[in-house]
Amino acid sequence: MLKAEGVRKTYGDLEVLKGVDVLINQGEVVSIVGASGAGKSTLLHILGTLDEPDNGKVWLNDLNIFTQSPNELATFRNTRLGFVFQFHNLLPEFTAVENVMIPALIARKEMKGVKERAIKLLETLDVGARAEHKPAQLSGGEQQRVAVARALINNPALVFADEPSGNLDSKNAKELHDLFFRLRDELGQTFVIVTHNQEFAGMTDRRLEIKDGRMV
16 A cells, blocks of 8 residues: 655755665554654654655555655645644644644535534544534543544545654543554554554554664
């Protein structure tokens, strides 16, 4: 499904990724682990098209992703990929359901259908009752569930998560981790997750480790 070959990335004099190969299959929950500075987030950002490699190629199915124009790449990112970060990045002036709707509205989808899907996703993620609340009125766990719903709104091929439970207490972290597996089982969703949580990494379908810019 997602394939990367020979991915290299350098910032100044620091070579962060030194020829990384990755293969992600449909419906997998894959964790990426490694020490701080090993290149985990850099790899995730390249796989998610938030950054470009200096060398190497990334394919989604038969599409060589970085051969697209900047506008095509932006559309691809919005419609085919979803993102969840350590800090939920919800817009404070909008309600939960409005935050979830934003990627679909950027994709110019019809408002009525978008709102119906957003509400359904929030209900699936057990925060339907909080749809009209703003982020400041939600707990940390609820905010991350809203962020997950936002990542799913355009029915992406993959969801990338960068330390999604890093800002949560142990109870909410476990609930979020369980949620990823439930979404995989119920929706066939594919997740690629950078984490320092070794217990969670051990539960995933595959655990990929980066050390000094290379896959171990």
